[in-house]
Amino acid sequence: MPVNEPHGAAQAAAPGGATAGARPGTAEWEPRIIGFCCNWCSYAGADLAGTSRLEYPPTVRVIRVPCSGRVNPQFIVRAFQKGADGVLVAGCHPGDCHYSTGNYFTRRRLQVARRFLEYLGIDPRRLRITWISASEGQKFADTVREMTEEVRALGPNRVMRDELWAAN
Amino acid sequence: MGGELKTASGGMTGVRSGVGSELAERAAGLLAGGEVRMFLGYGAGRTPLRVRPRHVLRPEAAGGLVWNEFCAPSLAKYLLEEQEEEGRVGVLVKACDLRAVKRLVADRRVERERVLLVGVGCPGVVDAGKVEALLARAVPGEMVEEAGVRDGVLVVQTRSGVREFPREEYLLERCLHCEDPNPRDVDLFVGPEVAPWPARPHDYAEVAEVAALGAAERAAYWDRQFARCLRCFACRNVCPACSCRECCFDVWEPMWLPREVSVSEQYMFHFTRAFHVAGRCVDCGECERVCPVGIPLMKLNRALQKEIAELFGVERPWEPQEKEPLAMYTPDDPDFH
């Protein structure tokens, strides 16, 4: 039984989707994870997972950014509002940022953001920040797999969710 | 109004009579001498428990300025509006207001040279909203005829009689944490220094309360709090850390904050504002004081102060830091994997 339903919104199926992306509350619900990957490290790592034909669940949808330092916490909140059950932010390992310092800011900002989101009621496992280098294709696949399972166990996210959007 | 100044234990202080007239004299002098083109201070309000801001332009009008325990609001934000005109603006500041001015200066939204800071020692101010609510609970629709603080007790003359409120009951929450009620680094100081009282430490108890709830209860708690939000933006308007020329919440492209007044968007608003202020909050508590629906906003701002203090070893996060915590990093910051 999902908790936190301030306006008791109805659940409706989204258009154009197959089982992946079926709306929460339906039997076929699968976690929807939005991933922010930096062009130089983690996006390349995700590409490597592809060229290596590693398999992982189709739950993640990647948005490419030049640097993980581009990720504004407001993007993360928007993702949760619009129906994401989890958000993944993957950047270069600290010290290896292509832009030398971007991921140090990512680290500071998102440490604070994640704790603050937890304070507001979002389980911290729904926001995963991790460092994946261009050679860590396996780590990308493993991260998606682990996060999918964690978020599946947590269930669909209700906090901050825009129920009007979901009902469309 | 005004009582005897007592020092030491118990913190039984009050505004000494005469400070108000000294202030009015000084302000008039500054205006007449052309040192400032405007003086920002307080004047009598519509009810005895409240004051109003006064933008005094002529020395003759300075007589309307008052200084008493009801002078709770911070005048700092008015400085922002006045930056467009040439000339210097004088402003009356308590110690907490001074932190607000320093924040505006550190953000380069107000130029220090164009402000003349007149400091005054503060005995602790009255939480008018709290007192009004207590009065209304006892007698719905209660009218206040007169009010004053005498010997550390707030004496209120209402239509139905006299009620007294001891200091612990009437004080604004931020005054309980006040370490030094006398603003330092000001240009002028009026009145005598006020003896400090034992300050409650910043222990973030109110934050721990919420954090101790389980995730579901926490979300339910914030749902209830945010459901009352009118998106009036009073908190943003009064906040000294919120001084952007064009606030992101007013911008249309991109639509950071859709205008829909739903709980979902309230989360976006409160999360974003608290996050934008994080590391720069001066802990003045004005946001919570002005909220018309009583959202415990300091529970948000203090939660972030606590995180930043713990994560990055910032000792007194409410004071302007040499390097703002979120505008810097160290190679050894707490990490993810």
Add this chain to the structure above:
Amino acid sequence: MKRIGVFLCHCGSNIAGTVDIDRLQEAVRRMPGVVYVEQNKYTCSEPGQEQIRKGIKEHRLDRVVVAACSPRMHENTFRRTVESAGLNPYLLEIANVREHCSWVHKDREEATAKAVDLVRRAVAKVVFNRPLQKARIPVEKRALVIGGGIAGIQAALDIADAGHEVWLVEKEPSIGGRMAQLDKTFPTLDCSLCILTPKMVDVAQHPNIRLLTYSQVENVGGYVGNFEVTIRKRARSVDESKCTGCGSCWAKCPHKVPSEFDLGLGQRKVIYVPFPQAVPNKPVIDREHCVYFKTGKCRVCERFCPAGAIDFTQEDELITERFGAIVAATGFDLFDHARYGEYGAGQDPDIISGLHFERLVNASGPTEGKIKRPSDGKVPRSVAFITCVGSRDDHKGISYCSRVCCMYTAKHAILLSEKVPGCRSYVFYMDMRTPGKGYEEFYKRSQEMGTQYVRGRVARIYREGDHLVVQGEDTLLGRKVLVEADMVVLATGITPRRDAGELARTLGISYDQYAFFNEAHPKLRPVETNTAGIYLAGACQGPKDIPDAVAQASGAAAKVTAMFSKDTLTADPLIATVNEAICSGCLWCKPICPYRAIDEKIITERVRGRTVSRRVATVNAGLCQGCGACTVACRDGAMNLLGFSNEQVLAEVEALCR
């Protein structure tokens, strides 16, 4: 209303084998803004690209989305395709349905559904793409090399040989740097000055090189291609145009002070050249110790100068010039072994550093090449060498290895056994690091010549009457060891120059916790810094030996000549941009930028009938690398990033959450 064309690539069966392209096409057709969808077998092939060109022209497309492989593969390819059809190359977005979809998901349903989402994301984003032009920055084809040691000399020669003007600025009265202080170099035992001086002379004689010695860089402004540098040419008190270097002045000068070049082991005159082979061979008056400058008396040098070149009234000269590129080659200092209290705290004259030993063994040094110990001039019969003094020592705050000490210690042991036959030499070491060509063989040679290598650290060195006692440990034998030595040589580690941090701040480059200058990428960009147009050569970037310093210098020179091969530089247009209308001028963005690309500027506006001015942030298009970290620091969103703007990312998030 946008006219978006979407091109769905089969990539043979790489995509089409898993993703149902027909169903994908059906879903894409209904996406807002899409006016045309087409499938291609191999979109990146010539026929495939021709399809895109045709589609753009026939359907008057103003935005293009290609659903294919990773943008890291073919974004540039398709940008050129789109450009050749007359559309701005930045009006293109790519949906990665291969590496991120068909290659990692087996289930056809799931893969197709995900592909639809990924294309929806690209369509939602491309709506906000704007046409962009690459910015052009002019290049001043003049290079500045700071530091006249072997690295600076090599860089200057290489750039000058490529036909460009180079200014070489050196702090000391002569170029040559540390290499001039060495006697022989490992592993060849070449005489250091013999191989260095021809290069020094080349520098002096090269028509493209302007040599400024006894000079320092005072201020650097501007940016890549257009640095404006102010150099202080200190007053030598000698008119270089008249001086012939005959040496009469320093021969007759009656006053001596300790020589910095000899590290205090010997003396020099107050009017001096630092060493006989100095380039330029023109002396300098040390005004701090000169009797004339202190009391107005003497003037012996002026009396004896046959060319009338002495000029006591000479003043410092400030020269400002524009440069397209700067190479920092400022070298190193040595760790101060006085910090090791257990090794004599720098008080005992017979406990010396490796560079001191170089001066002793050098034929033009204070002892004319005879190994005499500093305290009494006695020829030592036993010498102890200690490696890793001030390197690999966390207690002294220096964790790194200085790379050259094992080798120069082996060299010192060899030279010692040649100069003082029968002298016993002991080397106390932790590890012997011999990574270069011929290095291991060289170390072997020192062992064969009788040097005794003892693996263990030295706990203490103390004086016992006439000699020193080295109290150490032989860890291989598991025994404590006491060695009586007439002299102890500490292989002190390489540290950055004491003023390295200051120079880095002047140049606007970053440095690490030791003050070595930071390279742009430790593996793949060892000669560049994060500040465009500033390059690194030599030990200022990290401890290294002469071959590596020379190699790096030539590498830096190659980068400079590559930049100078064009008249203008193109800057990637996907950079940060400020919306001045809403910018508050708080400048919180400025400290975020690692490239110092953000500055403030004053703009004027008409407000209610008056002209007012206010401060806003501004981005230097030549410096900004487009990371976007500043955009998050900007609370009102005035700072945006072209190509990954706030509008675009928010649209992508919403599109992917459906």
